[in-house]
Amino acid sequence: MYDAGQEILSSGIYTYVDVRDVAYAHVQALEIASANGRYCLVETVTYSSETRKILHKFYPALNLLEKCKDEKPVIPPFQVSKERAKSLGIDFLPLEVSLRDTVESLREKKFLSF
Numbered sequence: 001m002y003d004a005g006q007e008i009l010s011s012g013i014y015t016y017v018d019v020r021d022v023a024y025a026h027v028q029a030l031e032i033a034s035a036n037g038r039y040c041l042v043e044t045v046t047y048s049s050e051t052r053k054i055l056h057k058f059y060p061a062l063n064l065l066e067k068c069k070d071e072k073p074v075i076p077p078f079q080v081s082k083e084r085a086k087s088l089g090i091d092f093l094p095l096e097v098s099l100r101d102t103v104e105s106l107r108e109k110k111f112l113s114f
Contacts, residue, residue: 015042018098028088042080043092061114
């Protein structure tokens with residue numbers, strides 16, 4: 001997504017969850033006896049082009065690739081149920097917050113500059 005010599009971003013569908021939500025879910029799963037079993041933690045499923053649009057909205061100066069091969073691939077995004085995760089008390093951080101916090105963290109650590 002970040003321009004590193006490519007001209008066009010690969011299109012695709014991706015699942016997103018903030019690492020802070022994953023950490024919280026691990027703690028909750030240890031502390032809640034009824035939480036036995038597996039949990040699929042996904043805040044959202046979206047196209048790579050939508051992620052690029054969110055990043056561009058917050059960081060227009062960020063050198064993002066301009067176009068995706070296909071803005072929205074033929075395959076529609078799938079849905080992942082959040083019911084079991086919510087039983088752990090998880091209120092997922094929105095993708096916009098996660099992306100913004102990630103970019104800010106990378107900037108603070110000097111891994112990203114623009």
